[in-house]
Amino acid sequence: MNLKLPRALRIAILECDTPLPETKKRFHGYGGVFEFLLRSGARALGRADLDPDNRLEFSFWQVELNPDQYPDPDDIDAILITGSRHDSFADTPWINKLVDYTAKILSETSVRVIGVCFGHQIVGRALKADVGRNPQGWEAAVNDVQLSEKGKEVFGVDKIRLHQMHRDCVFYYPEGVEALGSSPVCKVQVMYSPKRLLTVQGHPEFNQEIMTEIINTRHATGIFDDKAYKEYMKKVDLPHDGLIVSQAFLKFLLE
Template sequence: MEAKAPLRIAILEAGYPPERAAAKYGNYGSIFASFLEASVAKIATPEFPGLEVTKWDVQKLEQYPSLDDIDAVLISGSASSSFDNTPWIIELVEFTRMILIEQTRVRIIGICFGHQIVARALGAKVDRNAQGWEASVVPMQLSPLGKRLFNGRDTLNLYQMHRDIVTELPEGVQLLGSTPVCEIHGMYAPKRLITVQGHPEFNSDIVSEILGLRKSLGIISQDMFEEMMSRVNNKHDGLEAGVAVLEFLNE
């Protein structure tokens, strides 16, 4: 049997890991490349195509791939707010909208900030969450569709690190899951897009460092820090989410 051509995934780096995490794991492109390869290894089907990952700094360098050279884009998380109108965010929204509106071959994966950018590109509102931060491992209650896509489970435990949310489901997409403080935790449209508000690519090292930095800057309180850290080593279903993402790409 002839081997399938590799899936060409462009990682759009919309932010940068904290210092210790970057030294240990690399930039977000490297973190996602390792995460996707580990997800491929978890797939039982040996015929699953390989991956060809490229990395594009869309924040500082405003680099973008040619759609002719890729099969999918993955938009990373970011410390920036998805509803800001800084030039690089506007350009990212327009690039995402172009993929969603002007063609049907290249697919989109949105992670946290990327999830919000996809919603914004589709005309939905993104905003600060009045209920505040959601961080560390949080169980997401899956919708009926989410249960089907995530291997029949009822909940998906993912690392979270956000206080911005998608406030309304865009037209033409389906909900994957919710938490008590964030109704729209994932979106899906067959052969077009899949997003999650959480961070399946994160681990306890990365989350612990980010929480420590945010406490030191006064962004979260000591009490919030301690409560979030109490969950940082809870069961995390990142690779299960990764398998669902890869199966979406292979639909």
């Protein structure tokens, strides 16, 4: 039975990075990018109990820059952990604190957890899975994600295409977590546990403009060589299923 909320669904977005200039100008922070994604998903769902303007309440927590400020679990229904340019496996104080907070949310509360890219890896790490550099290297721009039977049920489609921007991965599915999707470059693409967590390695919140800015910047700074740059730029304007994933996130929050 779906959860019938007497009030707005309270989603705390844990921002783990700052967007590049053009994206920041439009959305302010990655919290703004996700707010836009989830409100769009709510409109697409068209559910009376999830009006996009009145039934979604967002708060934003810049945990990279303000690592001592986290939402009180009693005041929220869900957390969403964003992507980041940082390494999810780094032994860095703010990242370690984020892992500990996520582990506590998962083990001690009923707060739902959504993780995206870096956030997906943080959830994996919080559940004691190994996280690190992917031996297969980068996965970037729009790529196919093959879904398991349960994945097809959760997303309502046979396959999803998502923007990707990572060279790190969760190496295996943690105990008690369902495998929903994989790709040739990354086995652990989607993790799921009913009423507990839903995470994706890809970026449903990215569009062509956001991805183009990232690829151009990483090419200009030497992270991507000319060959990689040309390969990824060919895929930035391909159709992608960010809206489908946003709807799945919302349906998960209402399970």
